[in-house]
Amino acid sequence: MVISAPSGGGKSAVRCGLLKLDKRFAFSVTCTTRPKRPGEKEGRDYYFVSSREFERLRISGRLLEWARVHGNLYGTPVKSVRDLLEKGRIPVMTIDVKGARSVKRIFPGAVSIFLLPPDLKTLVRRLKKRGEAPENIALRLATARKEIKVAYCYDYLVINDRLNKAVKEVAAIAALEVLKVRRNLEKVSAFGRQLAKKISLKL
Numbered sequence: 001m002v003i004s005a006p007s008g009g010g011k012s013a014v015r016c017g018l019l020k021l022d023k024r025f026a027f028s029v030t031c032t033t034r035p036k037r038p039g040e041k042e043g044r045d046y047y048f049v050s051s052r053e054f055e056r057l058r059i060s061g062r063l064l065e066w067a068r069v070h071g072n073l074y075g076t077p078v079k080s081v082r083d084l085l086e087k088g089r090i091p092v093m094t095i096d097v098k099g100a101r102s103v104k105r106i107f108p109g110a111v112s113i114f115l116l117p118p119d120l121k122t123l124v125r126r127l128k129k130r131g132e133a134p135e136n137i138a139l140r141l142a143t144a145r146k147e148i149k150v151a152y153c154y155d156y157l158v159i160n161d162r163l164n165k166a167v168k169e170v171a172a173i174a175a176l177e178v179l180k181v182r183r184n185l186e187k188v189s190a191f192g193r194q195l196a197k198k199i200s201l202k203l
Contacts, residue, residue: 001025001174002093002100005115006144007070008126010160011094012045014115017167018092025174026084028091031057034072047077065095065102070139074099081107090174097147100154111177113170114154118161 005011018025031047033054042048049057054073057063066075076093084091093103103110117123123144127137151157156173160166181188 001090001170002095002103002110002112003115003170004095004097004100004112004147004154005160006117006123006147007132007140008123008130009115009117009144010126010163010166011115013163014158014160014166014170015092015094017163018170021167021171022174024088024090025092025171026087026089028076028081028084028093030074030076030093030095031063032072032074034074064106065099067096067098069096070136070143076103097150097153109183111156111173112154113156113158113173114151115158115160115166116148116151118159122161 003011003014015027019027027044029043029045029047031049031054033049033051036042036046036048040046051073054066054075057075057077058066062078063075064078064081066073068074074095076095076099081091081093093099095103100112104112117126124137124141127140132140158166158169158173177183
């Protein structure tokens, strides 16, 4: 599951809500060159790496996607996603629109969700509350304008006006996707084989 949003859209808060709501969801930790913010922990929120280490990961092909955002580098280790999938978990990736396109190319079955705040006033208030400098807010709003233009490429849109409501809506999307026939072809085939065997034995 890929979740994108403008800075201040609440993708990290929604991700945390999902992890608390259902154990099937698991955070696919990304790496970044940006400084650690107060309260963030290594390996829980991000893998904080140097620019040199990030470049080494990128060149070696160990990043599923990567992008430069507001002067910092972000990337998702391929291994972190595959490990979760092999365990039957639902990896939740909170990444920008460029990264979302990269993930879709490698994992076509990924579900993409675009989060939007209810209005511009709310977005600015959230950025100020986060401690962003005025010049950074202006930069993030300019980036948001570009990101919103490609929101139509996503599978779903969720308005994050109330966090609990947004988390439940994203969880509902996951519940529907899990039930799609194309994600359960092996189960359908197995049942068909059992049915054919039962019929042939009676004949």
